[in-house]
Amino acid sequence: MILETAANFKEVINRPIKKVPSLRDITIANVFFENSTRTRLSFELAEKRLSADVINFSSSNSSVKKGESLVDTVNNILSMKVDMVVMRHSSPGAPHFLSRNVNANIVNAGDGTHEHPTQALLDSFSIQEKLGDLAGKKVAIIGDILHSRVALSNIFCLKKLGAEVMVCGPITLLPKHIESLGVKVELDVKKALQWCDVANVLRIQLERQQIKYFPSLREYSLYYGINKKLLEQLDKEIVIMHPGPINRGVELASDVADSEHSIILEQVQNGVAVRMAVLYLLAGSRN
């Protein structure tokens, strides 16, 4: 349902007039307790394309710094007659906690190392658009699985849609018991690339790493970085994805990121359509 609606919105955002009036009587607050470029812009654009009123909030210049609690902050925002909240937070489960404690629709735009549902939806939408039905497709998620909310949401979403999922990365960056989610685990990036139809490459999240999980970025890049040479060794063509931001030369070489195999920029465009669909469907019913 979300992906079908997203396809309709993708047509809308490619029109000469890219706006529809669906959410014109709705106000949405984008509450970002953690840095973000793509997701925040993407949500804001999606909201504006749906004609919603938008307010933006980032924790760095707010009263959160003065010690206000999360529920209080959001309740204050809601008392200004805001209908929905899009939230990013560095603590896993924060949006879930909030949705139980305040009376409004909360959209999770990423919570710490836990989940990032709209990213998973847009990744699935992008694969579907490129390769057709997801059932039976093989998707390898490569890189820092341990700290990645994109990985977890992608696993749930892709498996639900019938795809096979493999995770690949240094053993220190793979969560223990990850195979209990029904995914394959591979340590050798070449084997992973050979197996998959789509490689979703993730960034090394140095900001979340308090200890060293591998000797150096250079060494990581040497063993797990994906470059053109590596792709040319494969006997098939695969699709390369990345949720951004890319660390060029670390997990992905420029000659791959900018190649015809990469659908990274399509992912960004699809992000707006998918988020429009999520907001539209959430706001659409009477209560």
Add this chain to the structure above:
Amino acid sequence: MQKRLVLDQQQIGIILRRFCHQLIENHDNFENTVLLGLQPRGSILMDHLAPILEEISGVKVPFGYLDATFHRDDFRRRDFPLKANETKINFLVEGKKVILVDDVLYKGRSVRAAMDAMIAFGRPQKVELMVLVDRKLTRDYPIMPDYYGIRVNTLDSQYVVVEWANQGQTENAVWITEKVKS
């Protein structure tokens, strides 16, 4: 359930051919005219109309499918959001004469939403409305069709159902049925 036949296969065939002749009368060689079928059911009517129009006039009139779901005024007033359909228009309507095609005209709200949606594709020179069935005295908006197949008296407690042979029915037909009370 009570069911009353309003138009049968033959009558619908006659109406479609009449529509074509009326269009030729008003639009001459269709130089600057486009057809827009309103999704989902107006598009089916248009798919039936377009080949007959081409056969009679000898002109291939450009046509598209317009979905007005995101422009409807009953958003948030239903229990579930309406599912959208595909909009497929590969031309701009700027300066064009547009004929909106729908199967049943009831409250006029869909047509209002469709005109709203259409504006995203430019400013048309003129807009006309063609419907197979015009339900008399039921309008919420001041909207009247330029071309209609049949005008019927109906109650709010009734549906007008248009069936098409290529949509899983045996024959083209228009019925009036009673709404099932829940």
